[in-house]
Amino acid sequence: MQPLLSQACWDTLYMVGWSTLIAVVGGLPLGILLVLTDRGGLLQNAVVNKIIGQIVNIVRSMPFIILMVALIGFTRAIVGTTIGREAAIVPLAIGAIPFFARLVETSVREVDGGLIEAVQSMGGNTWTVVRKVLVPESLPSLISATTTTIVAIIGYSAMAGTVGAGGLGDLAIRYGYQRFETGMMWTIVAILAVVIAIIQFGGDSGARVLHRRAGKGGEPLRFSLFVGRPAVSTAGATTKTR
Amino acid sequence: MITTQGLTKVYRSRGREVTALDGVDLHVREGEVYGVIGQSGAGKSSLIRCVNLLERPTSGTVTVAGQDLTALVGRGSRAGKELREARSRIGMVFQHFNLLSSRTVQDNIELPLEILGKSGNERSRKALELLDLVGLADKAKSYPAQLSGGQKQRVGIARALAGDPKVLLSDEATSALDPETTRSILQLLRDLNQQLGLTVLLITHEMDVVKTVCDSAALMERGRIVESGTVGELLATPGSELAAALFPVSGDASGADRTVIDVTFHGESTTQPVISQLSRTYNIDISILGAAMDTVAGKQVGRMRIELPGRFDENVVPIGFLREQGLQVEIQGHEPVLLKEGVTK
Numbered sequence: 001m002q003p004l005l006s007q008a009c010w011d012t013l014y015m016v017g018w019s020t021l022i023a024v025v026g027g028l029p030l031g032i033l034l035v036l037t038d039r040g041g042l043l044q045n046a047v048v049n050k051i052i053g054q055i056v057n058i059v060r061s062m063p064f065i066i067l068m069v070a071l072i073g074f075t076r077a078i079v080g081t082t083i084g085r086e087a088a089i090v091p092l093a094i095g096a097i098p099f100f101a102r103l104v105e106t107s108v109r110e111v112d113g114g115l116i117e118a119v120q121s122m123g124g125n126t127w128t129v130v131r132k133v134l135v136p137e138s139l140p141s142l143i144s145a146t147t148t149t150i151v152a153i154i155g156y157s158a159m160a161g162t163v164g165a166g167g168l169g170d171l172a173i174r175y176g177y178q179r180f181e182t183g184m185m186w187t188i189v190a191i192l193a194v195v196i197a198i199i200q201f202g203g204d205s206g207a208r209v210l211h212r213r214a215g216k217g218g219e220p221l222r223f224s225l226f227v228g229r230p231a232v233s234t235a236g237a238t239t240k241t242r
Numbered sequence: 243m244i245t246t247q248g249l250t251k252v253y254r255s256r257g258r259e260v261t262a263l264d265g266v267d268l269h270v271r272e273g274e275v276y277g278v279i280g281q282s283g284a285g286k287s288s289l290i291r292c293v294n295l296l297e298r299p300t301s302g303t304v305t306v307a308g309q310d311l312t313a314l315v316g317r318g319s320r321a322g323k324e325l326r327e328a329r330s331r332i333g334m335v336f337q338h339f340n341l342l343s344s345r346t347v348q349d350n351i352e353l354p355l356e357i358l359g360k361s362g363n364e365r366s367r368k369a370l371e372l373l374d375l376v377g378l379a380d381k382a383k384s385y386p387a388q389l390s391g392g393q394k395q396r397v398g399i400a401r402a403l404a405g406d407p408k409v410l411l412s413d414e415a416t417s418a419l420d421p422e423t424t425r426s427i428l429q430l431l432r433d434l435n436q437q438l439g440l441t442v443l444l445i446t447h448e449m450d451v452v453k454t455v456c457d458s459a460a461l462m463e464r465g466r467i468v469e470s471g472t473v474g475e476l477l478a479t480p481g482s483e484l485a486a487a488l489f490p491v492s493g494d495a496s497g498a499d500r501t502v503i504d505v506t507f508h509g510e511s512t513t514q515p516v517i518s519q520l521s522r523t524y525n526i527d528i529s530i531l532g533a534a535m536d537t538v539a540g541k542q543v544g545r546m547r548i549e550l551p552g553r554f555d556e557n558v559v560p561i562g563f564l565r566e567q568g569l570q571v572e573i574q575g576h577e578p579v580l581l582k583e584g585v586t587k
Contacts, residue, residue, distance in 0.1 A: 121332070
């Protein structure tokens with residue numbers, strides 16, 4: 001049980017780590033672009049906004065297991081295989097990018113328009129506004145968004161076993177469910193609960209420290225609307241109170 | 243220093259057109275504090291935003307320090323390099339301060355210098371110098387959330403001055419502050435205007451602001467400038483709404499056979515004790531019904547409402563005497579009442 005568990009933990013960590021990184025790198029610019037191209041935005045462009053918005057909606061509306069199957073061709077083109085951890089990272093990241101992008105959009109939209117105007121009045125261009133205002137001012141909120149995304153990706157990763165990627169979720173299904181090893185299943189549930197609690201705590205503390213410095217209240221309520229992950233991660237993605 | 247010609251701004255949304263500015267000609271001289279006053283929706287905000295092209299005028303030109311800014315506007319909605327450079331030479335302060343909450347006070351002031359590409363040393367030297375100038379030298383490492391409204395606005399002013407502008411735009415800078423703080427911020431603006439030779443264009447809805455700091459003022463209504471000039475000129479203009487609002491006098495005649503007149507003091511006549519001269523020369527009893535006198539830009543100016551015994555026909559000679567002294571006289575009841583509701587404070 002021990003080697004199985006540690007291998008599964010490592011697999012989950014590996015998949016979640018990489019796909020979070022890719023999701024943040026891809027989702028942050030996408031989310032900012034959604035705000036900038038929107039009506040009244042600095043780069044107002046209805047066509048680009050519609051296209052990005054639609055793509056984000058389509059990917060988000062797809063159940064992860066189907067997305068994974070649908071992306072098989074793409075995965076092969078990227079990592080050269082359709083099974084294993086690397087193969088799971090591709091659909092995990094693709095699924096998480098629009099998820100994160102929407103959260104980024106919400107966060108960035110909350111930045112006071114007056115600040116943008118102030119930077120413009122100093123002679124700043126759009127890039128300056130993004131770098132000096134939008135990102136730093138929404139940072140506490142972006143950290144919370146990242147936390148929510150990590151928790152969601154841990155949820156998605158339970159399905160990665162379908163493509164032979166291993167991980168805790170896979171172990172729980174194969175040993176806990178298919179082999180009736182209830183002990184194994186509960187151990188995994190406990191591990192997931194602890195991992196998610198730690199991630200949530202870390203994210204919340206980071207966001208809170210920045211928030212307090214900025215003199216704002218707490219964090220606005222945020223639900224993680226994600227379907228199809230272990231029940232424990234729902235407990236982890238609890239809403240934060242003001 | 244700032245000149246607008248035929249400035250027009252029309253907002254279009256869902257087929258509806260709203261004219262915010264309707265051919266505004268504004269002329270702000272170098273080194274003066276110019277106040278634009280008007281009610282909400284009069285177009286003041288659009289006007290000040292058009293001066294640094296944050297708002298793009300539908301037509302008309304804006305010239306700041308001899309440079310035609312409207313000529314720098316590209317075709318797209320984004321501001322080109324030249325326009326951004328021109329903006330960096332115009333400081334702007336805002337009603338809600340617009341400080342970055344994620345940065346310390348010093349870093350907020352350094353922001354425009356970062357945009358100008360100044361080195362770290364130069365930035366912090368300048369920022370500390372400006373903090374000293376606005377009297378917040380001890381707050382460099384504080385965050386905006388730890389400051390009071392007045393302190394925040396001082397930081398906003400310091401930030402606006404970071405790029406060594408010749409022109410400062412003030413968008414209702416004191417409207418979110420209490421009267422006491424408003425006075426100290428206005429005093430700061432006045433000091434900066436005198437020490438640095440800064441030209442200040444401010445918009446406000448408070449008559450007191452104009453009264454306290456402005457050399458010149460303009461009254462805006464429905465997108466147009468209905469009156470403008472130096473405070474002295476405004477006072478000298480018969481029937482000026484701004485003058486009436488700046489120096490409101492009231493009081494009704496105490497009887498039927500009385501003449502009520504409004505006397506406006508501006509320029510030389512202020513130093514003469516005309517009222518007592520009038521009383522002695524014609525041996526009449528004068529009662530003062532109301533008076534509003536003030537020192538505007540170092541000069542004693544104001545209006546006084548006095549009552550003379552007898553009807554108008556009997557007072558033609560004394561009134562003529564007052565006019566001879568260079569005073570401006572308006573006879574109440576013989577001319578329309580010029581105090582307008584809403585403009586008076």
